[in-house]
Amino acid sequence: QQINQIRAFIDKKCSIITSIPGSATALDDAIDAAAKAGIPFITAAGSVTSPNAINVDSNYARWGYDMMTAIGKAQPDGASILLVEGIAGHPIVVQERQGADKALAENPKLKISRNVNGNWTANVTKTVVLQAIATNPAPIDAVWTTGSESRVVAEAFAEAGRPAPLITGSITGDALGYWKANPDKYRFEGHAVLPHWTAQTLFRVGERMLDGQKPKLNTLLIPIPPVHTADLGAWYKDCMTTDAVSIFPIPPKDPMPEEWLDAYFSNPAPTKGWDYSKVPDACAK
Structure with missing residues (x-):
């Protein structure tokens, strides 16, 4: 299905194609076809083996x-x-x-x-x-x-x-809700593997590429933001309860500052339109 979708996007002459790949190898021919058509292809939350893709992932x-x-x-x-x-x-x-x-x-x-x-x-x-x-x-x-x-x-x-x-x-909204209700029963040292910043980084990389910036590598390993027990209060929001399994916390500060992202490009420039202060709150509806 992903192969058919990619080829349909190529036919529509999309400016860029992004994907969470279901396979490391099965999409390679379609990705190569996108490259021949001059369309950048970027993945997140999973890498592919085609040298024509830019993989935005973590270590x-x-x-x-x-x-x-x-x-x-x-x-x-x-x-x-x-x-x-x-x-x-x-x-x-x-x-x-x-x-x-x-x-x-x-x-x-x-x-x-x-x-x-x-x-x-x-x-x-x-x-x-x-x-x-x-x-x-x-x-x-x-x-x-x-x-x-x-x-x-x-x-x-x-x-x-x-x-x-x-x-x-990886910290979650329901875990923060449990910590708030039971501070003596929850001790945590970990990180925040979250959909928000994963998607944000994917689109920031894509925006930069459309702006003519060149990634130094075809796999960009993005640091995963750390979370410590002492930090939990800064991550917690009132909408987070033990049942809040679909609410994901927002990092208190940008987990991938622009100056860090600059290091991944040979000709860096600020991401157009990017302002972390405008990221919606975890409890926003």
Whole structure:
């Protein structure tokens, strides 16, 4: 379907084509056809192998490494860690785990107590975490996750009567709602993998390319904004409750300042029309 859509956009002589690709390789011929027609092709939240595409993505191995390193910093005397991964074999899961394993190799005081897959799904994650807790009476100091299910992880530990662990992952509106209602039961060190800034960066790159700016590489790895427990108050908004699973927090400040984005281009200039102060509030309707 994506191939047909791309070719239809080529026939319509679109100025630019953007995509969240469903495959790393299947779209390559269509992307090459767009290039022959002089149409830039930009991806987000997934990369393709065609050299004619510009991939706007992030370094997920670095994310996994940073989250595990954060656990080590918070637990300098060592920690027993529950790993909650996403869908087994998914490229992002593999990359995140590679980063985590590197951090574990650097800090022998960090020990893995159990490894489960929550499939990036709240009910599955809660079930496997409760099972892991029930079969592991020893203390669990931290939970390293690769998704957006930190709230249900915290709920599972609270329901089991276990001390609140340090949880990593991607911050969400429902997690912030849980933290606001239960500040003593939610400890977080992670990042914000969010649709807003992902889309914003995609379109800013596209706008610059239409303006004649040249990316230095065909894969642009955008830093994922960090989020610490001490910062949660700045991310929280009144509309965020434990049920706010479709509300995504907005970074308090631009996670990709213009001067950072300039470094990705050989002939940088400000993105036309870009003003982070005009980004809608997370609670906007």
